[in-house]
Amino acid sequence: MSNAAATTTTTTKSDDITFRYATRDDLPAIVTLLADDEKGKTREELGDPLPDAYYAAFDAMASQSTDALPNKYLLALQGTDIVGCLQLTLIAGLSRRGQLRAQIEGVRVASRTRGQKIGEKLIKQSISISKSLGAALIQFTTDKTRKDAHRFYERLGFVASHEGMKMALDPK
Amino acid sequence: MSNAAATTTTTTKSDDITFRYATRDDLPAIVTLLADDEKGKTREELGDPLPDAYYAAFDAMASQSTDALPNKYLLALQGTDIVGCLQLTLIAGLSRRGQLRAQIEGVRVASRTRGQKIGEKLIKQSISISKSLGAALIQFTTDKTRKDAHRFYERLGFVASHEGMKMALDPK
Numbered sequence: 203m204s205n206a207a208a209t210t211t212t213t214t215k216s217d218d219i220t221f222r223y224a225t226r227d228d229l230p231a232i233v234t235l236l237a238d239d240e241k242g243k244t245r246e247e248l249g250d251p252l253p254d255a256y257y258a259a260f261d262a263m264a265s266q267s268t269d270a271l272p273n274k275y276l277l278a279l280q281g282t283d284i285v286g287c288l289q290l291t292l293i294a295g296l297s298r299r300g301q302l303r304a305q306i307e308g309v310r311v312a313s314r315t316r317g318q319k320i321g322e323k324l325i326k327q328s329i330s331i332s333k334s335l336g337a338a339l340i341q342f343t344t345d346k347t348r349k350d351a352h353r354f355y356e357r358l359g360f361v362a363s364h365e366g367m368k369m370a371l372d373p374k
Numbered sequence: 375m376s377n378a379a380a381t382t383t384t385t386t387k388s389d390d391i392t393f394r395y396a397t398r399d400d401l402p403a404i405v406t407l408l409a410d411d412e413k414g415k416t417r418e419e420l421g422d423p424l425p426d427a428y429y430a431a432f433d434a435m436a437s438q439s440t441d442a443l444p445n446k447y448l449l450a451l452q453g454t455d456i457v458g459c460l461q462l463t464l465i466a467g468l469s470r471r472g473q474l475r476a477q478i479e480g481v482r483v484a485s486r487t488r489g490q491k492i493g494e495k496l497i498k499q500s501i502s503i504s505k506s507l508g509a510a511l512i513q514f515t516t517d518k519t520r521k522d523a524h525r526f527y528e529r530l531g532f533v534a535s536h537e538g539m540k541m542a543l544d545p546k
Contacts, residue, residue, distance in 0.1 A: 229468075236469050245470045259472025266443045266466060271434065273466065289468065294438060294445065295461050296401075297408050297480040298417045300431025304543075308469040329543065336545045343515060343536035355539050364515035364538025365524060369531050371476070371501065373508045 219320055221327045224275035224287070229256050231284040232275055235310040241345065242310065263289075270335065275308070278324045286311040286320045290328050292335055304332035304340040325358055343368075391492055393499045396447035396459070401428050403456040404447055407482040413517065414482065435461075442507065447480070450496045458483040458492045462500050464507055476504030476512040497530055515540075 224232055230252050237246035247253050267273040271292040278286030289307040294300075306328055311321045332340050343366030344351050352362060396404060402424050409418035419425050439445040443464040450458030461479040466472075478500055483493045504512050515538030516523050524534060 232468060242469070247471055253471065255472040256468055259466055259468050259474070262443065262466035262472075262474070263468075266438055266440060266445075266464075268438060271438045273438075275468065291465055291467075292438075293463055293465075293477075293479075294431055294434035295463075295479055296404060296428055296431050296435075296447065297414070297461070299419055299425065300427040300434075302431070302434070302545075305465075307465075307467055329541070333543050333545050337543055338545055339540060340543055341515065341538065341540045343513065343538050345536055346534075352537060352539075358541075360539040360541045362518075362537040362539050364517055364540060365534040366513065366515050366536025366538040367524075367527050367532040367534050368511060368513045368536060369501070369533065371505050371509055371512055373474075373505050373510055 218280055219285075219318075219323050220279045221324070222277055222279065223272070224260075224277050226257065226260055228275070228277060228284060229260055232277075232287050235284065235287050235312060236308060238313050239310055241348075271302075272335075276324065276328055276331070278311070278320050278327075280315065284312075285315045286324045288324055288328055290331065292332070292337060298338070301338045302336050304328070304335070304337040306340065306342040309342075321354065322358065325355075390452055391457075391490075391495050392451045393496070394449055394451065395444070396432075396449050398429065398432055400447070400449060400456060401432055404449075404459050407456065407459050407484060408480060410485050411482055443474075444507075448496065448500055448503070450483070450492050450499075452487065456484075457487045458496045460496055460500055462503065464504070464509060470510070473510045474508050476500070476507070476509040478512065478514040481514075493526065494530065497527075 233246055233248060233252055233256055236242045237248055263273045271294060273291040275287050276290050277284050288309040291305045293303045293305055295303060329340055405418055405420060405424055405428055408414045409420055435445045443466060445463040447459050448462050449456050460481040463477045465475045465477055467475060501512055
């Protein structure tokens with residue numbers, strides 16, 4: 203995941219990217235990706251074995267996931283290497299005539315494979331899946347300091363029409 | 375729901391507000407609330423009977439809802455009158471060490487009962503429920519044109535730290 207690797211290990215063409223949903227066995231690779239990011243590196247906790255909290259969270263995602271309304275991690279692969287991920291959640295709701303929404307979160311591309319449009323392909327794949335499931339809107343929030351990310355998403359057709367408001371909670 | 379009603383029908387004190395989750399029978403009242411809003415009035419479709427799309431969406435919400443991870447409408451009541459609502463969705467995820475998030479959507483207070491802090495009580499109730507379910511973050515997006523709403527939420531402790539990006543989809 204180091205930048206040094208970018209110059210030595212990237213030989214697979216970007217059009218060889220394939221996609222699949224994550225299984226529990228993919229968790230160490232996913233958390234490595236989540237931590238391979240300026241903000242993510244301070245937020246995640248790698249370890250061998252991985253902290254139980256990640257496995258519990260994966261199982262919680264599975265418990266609320268159905269084929270029609272998934273809450274799953276979508277993976278981008280080069281061969282068998284996991285080089286990108288995002289969380290895709292379909293959320294049923296009543297507003298806008300019962301509009302089904304898709305939501306993405308935790309978008310990451312391995313730093314060693316940047317510049318190959320893997321992020322773009324991953325987002326487009328999540329849009330394609332969301333449409334096929336009947337979603338009429340796809341949304342996410344992105345930290346206001348990630349200016350490069352905003353330009354990337356605007357190029358793909360997203361509009362920064364909303365404020366993304368958050369409050370940290372201290373769970374009981 | 376008209377402004378005229380505000381001066382004639384409001385006799386219940388604001389501290390009489392109670393809360394419960396919505397049932398299917400509450401749908402006409404909820405959609406009436408969703409439409410009782412400057413933006414909502416163009417987005418919703420009232421009718422007797424209510425369009426089937428709302429019932430289908432309610433059932434879809436129920437299909438992905440568990441006691442631990444609800445995707446439900448929370449209602450505020452004065453006596454038996456439904457005077458406020460919001461959609462509360464608990465979303466399991468891997469990022470930030472498997473942090474559980476709460477998300478709100480479709481926040482409305484009946485125009486005839488505004489000025490009674492019902493919106494504030496409803497948001498605080500959703501925060502309380504989210505904490506009790508283990509959420510470490512509560513989030514939502516709000517249209518950038520709703521400046522009054524932003525001040526309201528900032529007073530309650532939310533921070534507009536993120537861009538809320540959206541793209542309309544044309545479902546397949």
